[in-house]
Amino acid sequence: MSKLIFEKKSLNSGDHLPEPKKGFDAAMYFPASAARKSPTHLPESAELDVVRHFTRLSQKNFCVDTNFYPLGSCTMKYNPKVNDQITTWPFYSRIHPYQDESQVQGMLEIIRELEGSLGEILGMDAFSLQPAAGAHGEFAGLLMISAYHKANGQKRNQVLVPDSAHGTNPASAALCGYEVVTVKTDEQGRVDLNELRAKVGPQTACFMLTNPNTLGIFETSIREVTKIVHAAGGQVYYDGANMNALLGIARPGDMGFDVVHVNLHKTFAVPHGAGGPGSGPVGVKKHLEKFLPYPRLKETSSGLVWNYDLPHSIGRLRSFYGNAGAFLRSYCYIKALGAEGLKEVSVNAVLSANYLKARLAKHYSLPHQAHCMHEFVCSASKQKAHGVRALDIGKRLLDYGLHAPTVYFPMIVEEAMMIEPTETESKDVLDKFADVMIQIAEEAEKNPQAVIDAPTKTPIRRIDEVMAARKPNLRWTPAGASEPKLASANLTTSSTCCA
Numbered sequence: 001m002s003k004l005i006f007e008k009k010s011l012n013s014g015d016h017l018p019e020p021k022k023g024f025d026a027a028m029y030f031p032a033s034a035a036r037k038s039p040t041h042l043p044e045s046a047e048l049d050v051v052r053h054f055t056r057l058s059q060k061n062f063c064v065d066t067n068f069y070p071l072g073s074c075t076m077k078y079n080p081k082v083n084d085q086i087t088t089w090p091f092y093s094r095i096h097p098y099q100d101e102s103q104v105q106g107m108l109e110i111i112r113e114l115e116g117s118l119g120e121i122l123g124m125d126a127f128s129l130q131p132a133a134g135a136h137g138e139f140a141g142l143l144m145i146s147a148y149h150k151a152n153g154q155k156r157n158q159v160l161v162p163d164s165a166h167g168t169n170p171a172s173a174a175l176c177g178y179e180v181v182t183v184k185t186d187e188q189g190r191v192d193l194n195e196l197r198a199k200v201g202p203q204t205a206c207f208m209l210t211n212p213n214t215l216g217i218f219e220t221s222i223r224e225v226t227k228i229v230h231a232a233g234g235q236v237y238y239d240g241a242n243m244n245a246l247l248g249i250a251r252p253g254d255m256g257f258d259v260v261h262v263n264l265h266k267t268f269a270v271p272h273g274a275g276g277p278g279s280g281p282v283g284v285k286k287h288l289e290k291f292l293p294y295p296r297l298k299e300t301s302s303g304l305v306w307n308y309d310l311p312h313s314i315g316r317l318r319s320f321y322g323n324a325g326a327f328l329r330s331y332c333y334i335k336a337l338g339a340e341g342l343k344e345v346s347v348n349a350v351l352s353a354n355y356l357k358a359r360l361a362k363h364y365s366l367p368h369q370a371h372c373m374h375e376f377v378c379s380a381s382k383q384k385a386h387g388v389r390a391l392d393i394g395k396r397l398l399d400y401g402l403h404a405p406t407v408y409f410p411m412i413v414e415e416a417m418m419i420e421p422t423e424t425e426s427k428d429v430l431d432k433f434a435d436v437m438i439q440i441a442e443e444a445e446k447n448p449q450a451v452i453d454a455p456t457k458t459p460i461r462r463i464d465e466v467m468a469a470r471k472p473n474l475r476w477t478p479a480g481a482s483e484p485k486l487a488s489a490n491l492t493t494s495s496t497c498c499a
Contacts, residue, residue, distance in 0.1 A: 002459075004476060005053050010046035060459050062403055063273070068429050072375045072406035072418025073166065073214055075244045075266035076273070078425075080336075083269060083329040092328055097320040101305050107324065108304040112297050114331045115281075121334075121342070122240070122260050123253020124283030128292045129322045134241055136317065137261025137280030138172035138208070143314040144284060144291040145206050145235045145259060146176060151312070154233070156205035162191055164215055164410040166239060169208040178205060185412060189217040189368035196228055204234035211255065212242050212373035214410045214418065216353065226256025235259060235288075243267045244422070245350055245374035248343025258285050268330035279326035293317045348423035349374040352430060356421055359434040363441040367413045375420035377413050380444075388444035388451045390415040395462060396443070396454035400436045 020026075026035075045053070062069070069076035087093065095104050115127040131137040142159070149156050159173035160181045170180040181199055186192040191209070200207070207229045211219045219225060226236045238252040240262035246252075247267070252260045264279040265272035272278055284292060294313040295306035306321075337345065350373050357366070357376040365379040380390040394404025394417070406418040421430055443451050455461060 002056070005043045005045060005050070006041065006476065008049060008053065009044045010049050062398075067401055067403060068421075068425060068433055069403045070405045070419045070421050070433065071403060072216075072377070072409070072420045073241055074406070075241075075263075075374075075420060075422055076403075077244070077266075077269065077422035079269040079271045079329070080333065082336075083332045084271070086332055087325050087328050092324075097324075102303060105303050108297060110331050111321070111324075111327055112304060114327055114334070115297075117331075117334050118262060118281055119283055121247065121251070122238075122243070122262060122283055123251030123255075124260055125253075125286040126289040126292060127281050127283040128296065129279065129281045129327055130293045130317045131261065131280040131282050132318055132323060133265075133278040134239070134261055134263045134280040135168040135172055137263075137282040138168055138237070138239065139175060140282045140293060140314065140317055141237050141259040141261060141284075142172055142176040142178070142206070144282075144288050145237070147291045147312070147314055148235065148288055149205060156203055156234070158201075158203045159205055160196070160199060160207040160229075160234075162209060162213065163412050164189075164210075164213050165208065166210060166214060166241060169210075169239060173208065179203075183207075185213075185215070188370060189213070189215040190219050190221065191225055193221060193224060193228070196225065200229055200232045200234060202233065204229065204232050206235040206237050206259075208237040208239060209257075210239040210242050211252070212245050212375075214242075215368060215377050215413070216372035216375040216418075216420075217368060217370055218245075218373055222255045230256065241266065242374060245346055247346040248339055249346055253283075253285065258288060259283070264326045264330040269333040270326045270329045277323045277326055279323045279330070281322075295321070345423050346374070349421075352421040352423060352425060353419070355427075356419060356430055356434055359431075360437055363438050364417070374422075375418060377410065377416050377418050379413055380415035380417060383441065383444040383448075383451075384415055386444050386448045388448050390417050392451045392454065393417065393437075393440055393444070396440050396451045397436065398455040399457045402433055402436060 043050075064076050064078055091106060095107060101108065111129060115129060118127050119125060128140070131140050157177075157179055158181050159170075159176075159178040160183050161169045161173065162183050162185060164185050170182075173180050183199055184192045184195050190213070196207070207225070209219070209222075209225065211222055213219060229236050235258040236256060238255075238257040238260035240252070240260050243262050244267045259282065261280045261282045262268075264270045264281065265277070270277070270279060282292075290310070290312040291314055292310075293316060294310045295308045295316075296310065297304050298307035334342065353372050353374050353376050357372055357378070360378055364383075365381045367377060367379055380388065380393055383389070383393065390407040394407050397404050405420075406416075408416055409418055410416060421433070440451060453462075
């Protein structure tokens, strides 16, 4: 059983702090309300023990550097380490956002070139790199659409979303004060055009759409979709979460989209997970450019400067201009691959997904038979007949050293499992995943309890999800402290290694 760092103590611990100066009175600097009522109970470990402890913990983490990560709609591709290394170079690592613009012209030029590259790749006229995530880009895009309609003297209060939409789409629309109207998917897994025609109207501000959609299917009628919305005076928003399928092949701007966000931390090789860092640049067509967030770069005789004199702008979205480390990584990724390399990324991503789909077709239900793009959705409805659900299959994959796909999304598919292999995985890895998935399907039929009890080989076993959600154990208190030690009743485990 592993101990928590708080429970370990070394002979050569690092708790050697100097005594306060004579006459020092903490009350002169801190209010009485800030004073602790009990000891801090800080860990007392030597440097070597600390290094070993956290190294061992890191080895228990699941990451794309060590294992396959087929999390659908998340594009958990391998990110070239050279791009991480470049962010440690002094030209970048030693600059600061508060420096005078004249001293950071190189970084400003990188930002401007990245905006231009994204515009060319996605078919947009102007970009802002300010949004810190995809949902942040959605928020910015909807604010610009709102400002556009207001400038035209129109009050539109509805945003249309397909029933297969990412959850952030309706959430962002609601956050911006819109009524969310759902458009159903047809039997082929695409937008139902008849329902779209019935629901679009004078109250429609925009239609938010992912293409390929979350079923992994390309919207072949996309030009008709955008035409229908535009005819009603609405705008069309492109959720770029699935752009890894289209690089160098198709551009949202050519499909008729007015606004787009793209996730640098998915498509353009910025490491992500555990909440960030992310970047969700937002691009627009010419008629929306003046509403982009400020500041924006402006060319002057003395170089690039930040321009705040933008009276129609929706304003600033965040501090500074965005996550510059993400910008630099994506800039290097795009420059290294070039146009043909980016196209190869998407071609291989689509090939990998279709290969896996074909291998699993006989063992899992496929709600739609059309060729997929970069990801596909299969169903555990067959396995459900034996008492095994998609969640169980995901947990069982952990026993084989593989991460689970996205489960129960999109919600229009029963027992959904969304699988996205990305372009960076070898055929050997894809075959291993397929073999394990097929083996689990056989286990579900012959020995379902083995799947239901999974995982059995991980440091933490399956949790009581209701207890974990309602009474999360977020703090450990040592024995003898003034606060009672919290029980770990919500974990089915014999180990306390997850400090």
